[in-house]
Amino acid sequence: MGKISIQDLAQVLVERKGLNKRDAAIFASAMFDIIQTNLEKDKVVKIKGLGTFKIIDVDDRESVNVNTGERVLIEGHNKITFTPDALMKELVNKPFSQFETVVLNDGVDFEDMNPVAEPTVETNDPNDPANMPLVDFGAGEEHPVINVVDEEIPEWVIEPVVKAPERPAVTEPEIITLGEVPKPEPEPEPEPIVEPEPEPIVEPEPEPIVEPEPIIEEEPVVEQEPESEPVVEQEPESEPVVEPEPEPIVEPEPEPIVEPEPIIEEKPVVERESEPEPESESEPEPEVESEPEVEEEPEPEDEEPETPSSNGGNKWLIALLACLLGLAGGYVFGNLFPWSQDVKVEKAVPATKPAPVAEPIDSVAPADTIKPAPVATPAEKPADAKPAEAKPAEQPAAKPAEPKPAPATKPAATEPAEKPVAKPVEQKPAPAAKPEEKIETTVQLDKYQKMDNRVRYGAYRIVGTAQEVKVREGDNLKKIANRTLGPDMECYIEVYNGMNSKTELKAGQTIKIPKLELKKKKSQNK
């Protein structure tokens, strides 16, 4: 860091303006001399391009002598201040100009990085927290499983909150497709019925193209397995509905005709297996645990043995399913492979899970995708809750299946543990590839996030309309936002009304003011 004297400054006049050295030096010193004298006279001097010098009064204030601890009165005095001109400020800050002030979500400290990364792996997880109430029901029924579930839930919950902007990544893309096709509105109420249908259609298309889907399917499977049994969170909703239609969905891609029938049968089969054959149940568990280490290949093998026991006639179907799973696993594996070994491990786990359950998994998977959507909208929740209640009743019949839930839950538990490790690795790929897909996703509310980065990374999410405001003469969005939501909140209004900052308002026009909700209520630091 060098030091430049006034002579160096004068030099520039010599070079550019052709002054001789002496005149240049005189000019430069005169310049600062004038600033000085006029500053003392006028108290303020503005120099274009440089900044503003001011003399300000400082009031008396008390202070403490650091050495003696005595209180000291500092008398009021005048002080010279300098405020750089905006141009100069920018110029000086050029090296750091790419940085912008970022709004921190509550509870995010220095661990911000990790939560962000998770979206890829977790896709299913974010949904879980929303379903948590449902989970409780299941938990009540199944004691052994419950603990595991509870533990998992808290983790998930935390993560989704932090991620809020990005989390939708994997899961949402699917959801979106589903939601869009069938019409999001009907979903909440009839969820079971409506969703299954749309799914079959949607999935076939995306799978070939998008790799993430295979992943999603597998993961959902894991969760749903538990569901099919009473325990898992999502189960309650998905079970009744899912069984009949969901499978068709999966199958339609490979084999439209054959599978639909088997599906219905198969589920019962699975349950039976669990009931009559404790061994079969026990098998799934050990497999699941061991499998996490093993990669996808083992899966198909596992599936086959189980299925035959359940239904000899369905062998063909089972074999097909196994093949499908294997392919899906291959997709997933291929996708994940480049990222990191950690990722592989995680994915391997989900893949393993499906194996024991094999058929049910596929059916379940669609259900999972469906559910995430309901979670997002509050209105839908009630609907979810009902199915959950209904299921418990059904579950008694399925109780024999309980042993299975345990295995299912275990895999889930293992996943969360692994995720933290994988997060850092995943971070980069996840945000880059999936954010867009996420945005479109499910709930209409989320769509606003996509529309504007400020909303996506803002502290609030739009949950509805709070009020409608008429535009007054001379109003603009910013003024309206200041009146209604507060400063710097105009982005929410812009997005909610499909406008941008350049949209011109007419007096008398009605503007909807969105109702906002803190993305993370948990910790609002004050």
Add this chain to the structure above:
Amino acid sequence: MTNKDFISELAQRTGYTSDDTQKMVNAIVEKMGDHFQEDDAVLIPTFGTFEVRKKLERIMVNPSTGQRMLVPPKLVLTFKPNVSWKDRVKNGGAE
């Protein structure tokens, strides 16, 4: 004192037209800016020192909303007046 006043007084004192004066002032300010970008300090005897300081990033809380913001690090131009001038001003030398 505005920039215009400043230029006209400077022009008067140095004998250039106010146009030329403005150009020369701009040249000097530009030159200073170049130095600031290279992290150089500019010392003006009897006037003071212009210096570029780095401010570290920090977390700021909006007191009304409780919203926390991460303010990025930045470079800021500071001016430290010459001590003798500062003391003169401090003791009411301005009046």
